[in-house]
Amino acid sequence: MIKPSHLLLGLLTYLAMLVLTIPAQQAYRWLPHAGAGPALYGLEGTVWNGRANTAMVGLRDLGSLQWRVNPLWLPLGRLRVAWTLAGGDTTGQGVLQAGFGGRLQLPALELNLPMGTLQGWVPTLPVALGGTLQARLHDVALHDGHLQQVRGTLVWEQAAVEWTQPVALGALALELAPGPGDSIQGTLKDRGGPLQVQGTVSLLNSGVLQFVATVMPRTNASPDLVRALHMLGAPDAAGQYHLQWNGRVPMAGRGISARL
Template sequence: MSRWSWWALGFGAYLAFTIATFPAGLALEWFAPRGVTFAGVGGTLWSGTAASATAGGFTADTLRWRVRPAALLFGRISADVEARIPDGFVSGNVTASPRSIRFSEVRGATSLPALAALLPVRGMRGQASVALETLVLEDGWPATAVGELKLAGLEAPPLIPNGSGALLPLGDYTLTLLLAPEGELSATFVDNGGPLEVQGTLSLDATRSYTIDALVEPRAGAPESLVEGLKYMTTEPDAEGRRRLNLTGSL
């Protein structure tokens, strides 16, 4: 074996030893994304734990990770991560670099109220599950997202307040995130049963402007308050009884 081969072997062994023994607390000080705080950190860079991790008012508990060391050679840190979140769980791979955070092979489930700190779902109820192939965040904003989101048992306040305080059942839905130009999000969504037959698209561009376009048709037995509320948000029904819903705005 040549001198250079021995040198490379020795350097590789040294790097592996360093990763395996480097304290997790110090590693997070160096590599943790801005705005993310950790508590109760233990273990090493290679395999560690944290009692909690908080970002943007959302907290995950019982965090565990195992690093993929090859990414360190390219100035990134990549780890397989799992954690408990309010009312559920999340797991997947996270790769962080100075410019972005990439999530892949993400699986998770929780309730909508538990996501109120992250998404505009206050006042709504239901269960959410996610299977993401890829999610890339740049400056805290989604640049790429491909995967699937499912909502079950969705309930929301009536479009026209009726004074009862009761939520309206809206059914189950699947939203499929599609590959789109960088900085833009594109998705289709359909109902999986419930009082409304729904089929539509959603787009979000780099300026954070969104467009929702859908065809909606109340099914037999749909609550009257739901049907009346749709009349104020949609066009007149077409020949097949479907109403067009078109919403635009910015986040």
């Protein structure tokens, strides 16, 4: 005699398989707010294994997006999706894992995107940013859309800022790891460019961001970089400029929000 629990499990598995084999184009039409997030065009395949020839955020083309659902996680009540983004200036790949209780995990995330694209999503900076952001993250955890944990490295390659003309900064790296009291701690260093940088970043659970750093031009720094540093104030006796900023990130919870 078939046990009711086994029958229920089989029914749920069948329903999950039925949903995942729906054509991706049809499923996308059913989304209540499909236009509110990334817009997908040229959909092919199924919810299980599909592709969008073009993924756009606003007017920015991110290239093609491919995804594949791992069926082995479905009986455990979890959704695990491997994805790849390619074909445009922005490239990336990773694994997305979701379960009950509003918890979202990214065990692995690799992303490369122009800083201009990133600035387009956060257009409040008074200067233009140049270069490329390389993200190599793992153990990323979000709950109800708010960042809870992250490990990994963010590298700003060919970093540059522009007031009246571009000023090259070299390459800057931020190492991220969980800190005390559910905070997220970051160590900021340069990678041997014209600007020497040492600093720390702390994102507290309350949403407060604390940034402390010292910067100093190296002997190969351009005159434009030296003049830009003078705008920060007077250096100390060692020639270092001290930077400090404390403030609340203008979003709810911890301050970084992401939703499916």
